[in-house]
Amino acid sequence: MSLRVEKLSFAYYAGHPVLCELSLEIRAGEVTGLFGPNGSGKSTLLRCLNGALRPQAGAVLHEGQNLAALSPREIAGRIAVVPQETPANTPFLAREMVMMGRFARWNFWGQETPEDHAAVQASLARVGALDLADRHFDELSGGERQRVIIARALAQETKVLLLDEPASHLDIAHQLEVFRLARALAREGRTVLLVCHDLVLAPMFTDTAVLLKAGQVFADGPPVRVFQPENLDACYGCDLRLVWPTARSACLALGDAD
Numbered sequence: 001m002s003l004r005v006e007k008l009s010f011a012y013y014a015g016h017p018v019l020c021e022l023s024l025e026i027r028a029g030e031v032t033g034l035f036g037p038n039g040s041g042k043s044t045l046l047r048c049l050n051g052a053l054r055p056q057a058g059a060v061l062h063e064g065q066n067l068a069a070l071s072p073r074e075i076a077g078r079i080a081v082v083p084q085e086t087p088a089n090t091p092f093l094a095r096e097m098v099m100m101g102r103f104a105r106w107n108f109w110g111q112e113t114p115e116d117h118a119a120v121q122a123s124l125a126r127v128g129a130l131d132l133a134d135r136h137f138d139e140l141s142g143g144e145r146q147r148v149i150i151a152r153a154l155a156q157e158t159k160v161l162l163l164d165e166p167a168s169h170l171d172i173a174h175q176l177e178v179f180r181l182a183r184a185l186a187r188e189g190r191t192v193l194l195v196c197h198d199l200v201l202a203p204m205f206t207d208t209a210v211l212l213k214a215g216q217v218f219a220d221g222p223p224v225r226v227f228q229p230e231n232l233d234a235c236y237g238c239d240l241r242l243v244w245p246t247a248r249s250a251c252l253a254l255g256d257a258d
Helices: 042-049 072-076 094-105 114-126 142-155 172-187 229-236 247-253
Strands: 003-013 016-026 031-035 057-062 079-082 160-164 191-195 208-213 216-221
Touching (some): 016 042, 072 094, 094 142, 142 160, 172 191
Antiparallel strands (some): 003 057, 208 216
């Protein structure tokens, strides 16, 4: 159930490649963190992974199937995305926003079923947002809106979850909740990708860190190995030295048992 990228190349304009023959495997049952400076290709890669962009070369494969051969509805039944930004001026209740995540499972007439409503309730509960269900989305704070959007992705009930800066609008307590949720989803066998700028907190919850530079994988592996000073200097252009306890003891210190 992994998501695999094979020699992927993408450019918005001819002669200006953003991704260059990039290959990567995002494994089921793990949290993979995607890191890199601005302009390294993180968001573009994520949009290729969910079928929003069609690469000029290479392929994105899920369970051996090329996403290019699937319809948007079929992709939505396999891959859910939490985008970096969602327009705030959306005239829907929070529960209606979450229900939109069920569209790939609706019948021909688009009728909502008891299963849809149960999935919406369960997803809101899982992100601690049940109390927001009947509030208008445009009246919520940035952090509340982000929790609703994460619930929408969970309501899709997909095997793959892609999160683009999911903790960017959250306070530290809710950031930890999001990262713990990512760990829990991975333990359930899902394929989880976190796109992050945070080099301190997020890596403690990832099994594999992937460091991008100029549209290519510069380093990948356990975070402690990837975030060596020489790698950070080469990618970010500044002298950074990160010192953590072991990944397990760090997570235990933050209240995560796995």
